Amino acid sequence: MSEEKKDHFISPISLDYNYTAGAATTRFLKKVSEGKIVGQKCPKCTAVYVPPRGSCPRCGVATEEEVELVDKGSVESFTIVHIPIPGNPIVPPYVCAMIRLEGANISFLHLIQEIDLKDIRIGMRVEAVWKDKSEWDTTLENIKWFKPSGGDDIDPSEYRFKGPE
Amino acid sequence: MIDAAVIGVGQTKYDSKRRDVSVGGLVREAIDNAMKHANVDWDAIDAVILGKAPDMFEGIMMPELSLADAIGAVGKPVLRVHTAGSVGGSTSVIAATHVTSGNFDTVLTVTFEKQSESNATWALSPKYPYSPHINAGAGGYFAPYMREYIRRYNAPENIGWIVAAKDRQNALKNPYAHLQIPNIDEKMVADTPMLWEPLRYLESCPSSDGACALVISNEKLAKGRKAAWIKGMAVRSEGTLSAGRDEVNPQGGQDCASDIYKQAGILNPKDEIDCAEIYVPFSWYEPMWLENLHFCDLGEGWKLTENGTTALDGDLPINMSGGVLSSNPIGASGMIRFGEAALQVMHQANEYQVDGAKLAMGHAYGGASQFFAMWVVGNER
Numbered sequence: 001m002s003e004e005k006k007d008h009f010i011s012p013i014s015l016d017y018n019y020t021a022g023a024a025t026t027r028f029l030k031k032v033s034e035g036k037i038v039g040q041k042c043p044k045c046t047a048v049y050v051p052p053r054g055s056c057p058r059c060g061v062a063t064e065e066e067v068e069l070v071d072k073g074s075v076e077s078f079t080i081v082h083i084p085i086p087g088n089p090i091v092p093p094y095v096c097a098m099i100r101l102e103g104a105n106i107s108f109l110h111l112i113q114e115i116d117l118k119d120i121r122i123g124m125r126v127e128a129v130w131k132d133k134s135e136w137d138t139t140l141e142n143i144k145w146f147k148p149s150g151g152d153d154i155d156p157s158e159y160r161f162k163g164p165e
Numbered sequence: 166m167i168d169a170a171v172i173g174v175g176q177t178k179y180d181s182k183r184r185d186v187s188v189g190g191l192v193r194e195a196i197d198n199a200m201k202h203a204n205v206d207w208d209a210i211d212a213v214i215l216g217k218a219p220d221m222f223e224g225i226m227m228p229e230l231s232l233a234d235a236i237g238a239v240g241k242p243v244l245r246v247h248t249a250g251s252v253g254g255s256t257s258v259i260a261a262t263h264v265t266s267g268n269f270d271t272v273l274t275v276t277f278e279k280q281s282e283s284n285a286t287w288a289l290s291p292k293y294p295y296s297p298h299i300n301a302g303a304g305g306y307f308a309p310y311m312r313e314y315i316r317r318y319n320a321p322e323n324i325g326w327i328v329a330a331k332d333r334q335n336a337l338k339n340p341y342a343h344l345q346i347p348n349i350d351e352k353m354v355a356d357t358p359m360l361w362e363p364l365r366y367l368e369s370c371p372s373s374d375g376a377c378a379l380v381i382s383n384e385k386l387a388k389g390r391k392a393a394w395i396k397g398m399a400v401r402s403e404g405t406l407s408a409g410r411d412e413v414n415p416q417g418g419q420d421c422a423s424d425i426y427k428q429a430g431i432l433n434p435k436d437e438i439d440c441a442e443i444y445v446p447f448s449w450y451e452p453m454w455l456e457n458l459h460f461c462d463l464g465e466g467w468k469l470t471e472n473g474t475t476a477l478d479g480d481l482p483i484n485m486s487g488g489v490l491s492s493n494p495i496g497a498s499g500m501i502r503f504g505e506a507a508l509q510v511m512h513q514a515n516e517y518q519v520d521g522a523k524l525a526m527g528h529a530y531g532g533a534s535q536f537f538a539m540w541v542v543g544n545e546r
Contacts, residue, residue: 007184013224019294029295047408057404079308080362081301086287088298096299098309105408109299122316139295156316161409 024054024063029138031068035130039104041065046164047105051140071128071143073101074154080117095120099146100154105161110140114147123153167428169264170392171507171542173203173380179343179492182281183374188223189235192277195376195497196236199273203380210380211269213238216246216256216276217496218531223282236275248402250303250444252276253377253499254529254538258398260381261540270385277376278494285372285495301361304369304447306533308361310412311449315363317413318464322363325448326354327470329368329490332445335477336487338516343373343492354448368448368490375494377501384546393507396524397428398540405535412534418457421537426459429524429541435460438541440482440509440519441526442502446489451475455483458528458539477517485509485517499529503540510544 021029024040028051031038039050040063047056048067055062078097081090095117098107112126127149136142175198177183183191192215200206213236215229225231229238229245236243244263246256253276260274290305292298300306314320333349336342346353349367357366387394401424403410403417410416422434431437443458445451452466460481461469469475475483484490486505489498506527508514519525528539 021295025295042408045408049406049408053406057407058409077309077313079301079305079312079364080359081305082359082361085290085301085305086284087292088290088301090299094299096301096305096309106406110297111299122313141295141297143297156313160411163409 022054024052027066028052032140032142033136033138035133035136035142037069037071037101039067039069041067047161048103049106050101050104051108067103069101069103071101072149073099073104073126075112075120075122075124075126076100076107076159077122078112078120093117097146099126100159110143111145112147113145121153123156125149125151125153167265167395167398168383169261169381170387170394171379171504172382172387172390172392173199173205174504174507175199175202175378176341176501176504177375178341179373179375179494181343181372181374183279184281188225188228188277188279188282189232191279191374192232192275192376192378193235195277195378196273196275199378199380205271205380205386207237209271209386210237210241210273212242212244212263212272214244214246214256214260214263214272214274216252216274216500218247218249218252218278219288221283221288222285222495223279237273248536248538249531250446250495251499251529251531251536251538253497253501254444254503254527255400255499255536257379257500257503257527258400258538258540260379261395261398264381264383271380271382273378273380274500275376275378276497276500278496279374280372280494281374304361304364307447308364310534311447311453312363314413314449314453318467320452320467323351323355324452324467324470325363325368326351328445328448328451329354331476332484332488332490335485335517336491339486341492342487343371343375344487364447370446370489370493373492373494375492375497377497377504379500379504379507391511391513393510393542393544394546396541396543397425399424399428400538402536405533413453414457414463415534415537417535418454418530418537419459421539422458425539425541431541434458435481438481438524438526439522440485441528442484442486442488442505443526443528444489444499444502444530445484446493448490451483454528482519485514485519499531499538502529503527506540507542510542512544
């Protein structure tokens, strides 16, 4: 036996939990499993949320009306991750971008690929690249990543939702 | 007028691994220092308020319960606060409001993080159900907003390097600071590897173990003592996933700052406040928060950094102690800002004292920039 004194040890622990998506996200994910992206619109300020959470934090009201969106949008902002993240299987460098779909008023994070890293910019138009239909499930992972779709860049000032007026 | 003042500030030595102490030993080190500084005994403490960031960071659920002995809370009212990275700030405000409630004369408050017990980047980068696994730690989350700030105001890339070098130079004057990097300068920062574009390694905060404690009292105990009187204090939050949010210049931060200036009767914060400790975990957040806190107009923050206004010998020194960029025990990081602001107006900041400081600001933000906590303290009642 070693005489060396240890002042610490690493003990793996785990915690299992059940995740309930909730009514709004469940509806969203069911549509995603059919290859459709469906957001929800606030009845008061008209903001379109995707993915929807079932309510508008601006107005404090439930969002019921569904709005089908295209799988095209643009890059509100992004970072290029150069370091491995513990527990994350993606190999750096990779682009983590805030994707703003056309007609949506909030962005969500997704990957951008099929582009030279130095060409990525705020406002650049992108479109979804879907997995093969046979692999679709109730997850945004049905979209592998986004890729450049061409066309004029978006004016970034348009990302700021100012309300219905 | 707010009848509450900081009469004691206690900190631990910050380090990447404080293996010489348990979590209990760490918080007690800060508490002992705070009570010694305040020159009060346990009999004087009417309640204990504890704050820290997610329990997942150490894997200890509700640590305020198992720490009851270490924090001297047995038989006393105890409250736990959690508002992510801003928690050290909001815990200070909540402790002070216990005093201003009139139900408690003197309150002990303590915050901590022992990051070496786990891995915060891992804890902040989980795979969320039904989503691609792309969360990349706090730096990965905030980098796109720094990029948007740079784009919006056409800021030169060396601004981030200036902040990172300046705060670490200040840290060399603070024996508690975790990072002590001799001869640190802009070039050394610029030569470090890119982590999350546009952010380089030395533009990012360290992972630290550490704790901070404050003793806050009303005039019964504080009058006639060396004290930092609270002139204005507030917390704000905003909807994380709300349409129309501007995370580069959040409304919650603007409103929180306006509130404390109004309470303190401050009309021109840049001229009236002598120095500030603001929550800058990533270099670009200095210019971003200068604008958010109304120290200057939009797009002017990076110019204040560039022209030396925020340096220790500038007109508005920022993060004289070295800031979050030099020591980051997450749960305590906000309270360190609040406590360092208090030390400045008590004229006890030693090597990094701003001459004659009369009004100082402490600031913290947290989560996805949706939580804010601030106070302004002064040397006079």
